[in-house]
Amino acid sequence: MSRFEVRSFSLSLDGYGAGPDQRRDQGLGRGGESLHEWMFATRTWERMQGRDGGETGVDDDYAARGFENVGAWIMGRNMFGPIRGPWPDETWKGWWGDEPPYHCPVFVLTHHARAPLVMAGGTTFHFVTGGIEAALALAREAAAGGDIRLGGGVETIREYLRARLVDALHLAIAPVLLGSGEALFVDLDLPALGYRCTEHATTPKATHVVLTREN
Amino acid sequence: MSRFEVRSFSLSLDGYGAGPDQRRDQGLGRGGESLHEWMFATRTWERMQGRDGGETGVDDDYAARGFENVGAWIMGRNMFGPIRGPWPDETWKGWWGDEPPYHCPVFVLTHHARAPLVMAGGTTFHFVTGGIEAALALAREAAAGGDIRLGGGVETIREYLRARLVDALHLAIAPVLLGSGEALFVDLDLPALGYRCTEHATTPKATHVVLTREN
Numbered sequence: 001m002s003r004f005e006v007r008s009f010s011l012s013l014d015g016y017g018a019g020p021d022q023r024r025d026q027g028l029g030r031g032g033e034s035l036h037e038w039m040f041a042t043r044t045w046e047r048m049q050g051r052d053g054g055e056t057g058v059d060d061d062y063a064a065r066g067f068e069n070v071g072a073w074i075m076g077r078n079m080f081g082p083i084r085g086p087w088p089d090e091t092w093k094g095w096w097g098d099e100p101p102y103h104c105p106v107f108v109l110t111h112h113a114r115a116p117l118v119m120a121g122g123t124t125f126h127f128v129t130g131g132i133e134a135a136l137a138l139a140r141e142a143a144a145g146g147d148i149r150l151g152g153g154v155e156t157i158r159e160y161l162r163a164r165l166v167d168a169l170h171l172a173i174a175p176v177l178l179g180s181g182e183a184l185f186v187d188l189d190l191p192a193l194g195y196r197c198t199e200h201a202t203t204p205k206a207t208h209v210v211l212t213r214e215n
Numbered sequence: 216m217s218r219f220e221v222r223s224f225s226l227s228l229d230g231y232g233a234g235p236d237q238r239r240d241q242g243l244g245r246g247g248e249s250l251h252e253w254m255f256a257t258r259t260w261e262r263m264q265g266r267d268g269g270e271t272g273v274d275d276d277y278a279a280r281g282f283e284n285v286g287a288w289i290m291g292r293n294m295f296g297p298i299r300g301p302w303p304d305e306t307w308k309g310w311w312g313d314e315p316p317y318h319c320p321v322f323v324l325t326h327h328a329r330a331p332l333v334m335a336g337g338t339t340f341h342f343v344t345g346g347i348e349a350a351l352a353l354a355r356e357a358a359a360g361g362d363i364r365l366g367g368g369v370e371t372i373r374e375y376l377r378a379r380l381v382d383a384l385h386l387a388i389a390p391v392l393l394g395s396g397e398a399l400f401v402d403l404d405l406p407a408l409g410y411r412c413t414e415h416a417t418t419p420k421a422t423h424v425v426l427t428r429e430n
């Protein structure tokens with residue numbers, strides 16, 4: 001069966017997946033960009049921007065694995081955009097320009113219905129109002145045997161973890177402190193939910209761990 | 216001036232410095248031993264047990280640095296022992312046997328007065344009821360120019376951090392999940408308290424970071 005995984009999700013040392021004060025001109029929150037330095041240096045990232053170059057090695061291996069065999073994505077409303085409440089109109093089309101880096105169906109969790117949004121390069125955003133299990137069922141069907149990657153944000157990941165639906169998480173812990181923001185681990189007993197650290201690799205820019213659900 | 220530092224303090228990936236259910240036969244809490252695997256393999260640890268052998272390298276360098284120039288220690292009551300409330304008698308003398316590994320004055324924070332306890336090998340436990348600042352003043356005097364090492368537990372470290380009294384923390388993040396226990400970072404805004412990550416080194420057993428207060 002296809003796997004449902006969080007991949008390349010960056011965290012600060014103090015456990016935050018995004019900084020405080022997320023807003024339109026600061027989608028990752030204050031200081032949030034610093035979590036992703038390990039990714040910005042990779043060849044995988046450069047290729048996503050249509051450029052040559054970038055580093056290979058452990059960081060790049062994880063970045064590349066993040067996109068392998070992905071047939072669909074799921075993300076929370078906050079990862080799709082800074083707009084809260086009902087959609088005022090159809091102008092917001094995500095943070096990623098006309099050709100988003102997904103190239104497959106993306107299921108966006110929201111309380112507010114909206115027509116699917118077809119973008120260049122194979123990405124279609126589908127807006128799901130039926131909750132996390134409905135989104136996963138739709139994504140699994142759309143992925144047609146491929147894996148489903150869960151993007152974020154933190155609260156969406158925590159919901160799926162609590163429901164024991166995530167097969168594995170690859171986290172990249174950056175050597176930075178954020179101090180506040182969205183905390184991934186607080187009041188979430190991952191061992192009790194069946195998770196164990198099954199992979200651990202380190203680079204100057206990040207500590208990569210994979211947490212796998214084993215029961 | 217002598218420095219006041221947390222050194223070789225182990226944390227789980229999910230931010231716990233000890234496991235749940237700390238008690239007499241499980242001083243580090245359930246699963247807590249697994250946080251210290253990086254230390255147990257080192258030459259420094261072997262020497263502390265009076266044995267030869269053990270690994271050298273980054274883990275050992277940090278373990279050894281932990282003991283350099285230390286003139287006094289401070290620890291919380293829970294690190295000294297599992298007894299809560301008034302001392303029932305004088306029989307509990309710490310977890311460490313007749314010759315504890317401190318070899319200098321150790322100031323134990325407690326609400327319950329007790330006479331100093333002189334142990335073999337140069338360790339004397341002093342019980343301080345005047346609070347964290349009083350303990351630090353006493354330790355600084357006793358250290359006579361040496362550094363003061365803050366042991367733990369988590370709550371004691373958090374108190375000193377909130378008071379902006381700690382100069383630096385060396386944390387060793389082990390690739391394990393504990394799920395619950397004593398969380399170091401929750402509701403503690405380290406950047407706002409002046410801390411920044413100033414050192415980052417990784418090994419197969421731990422991610423070592425040093426957080427330094429810069430203002």
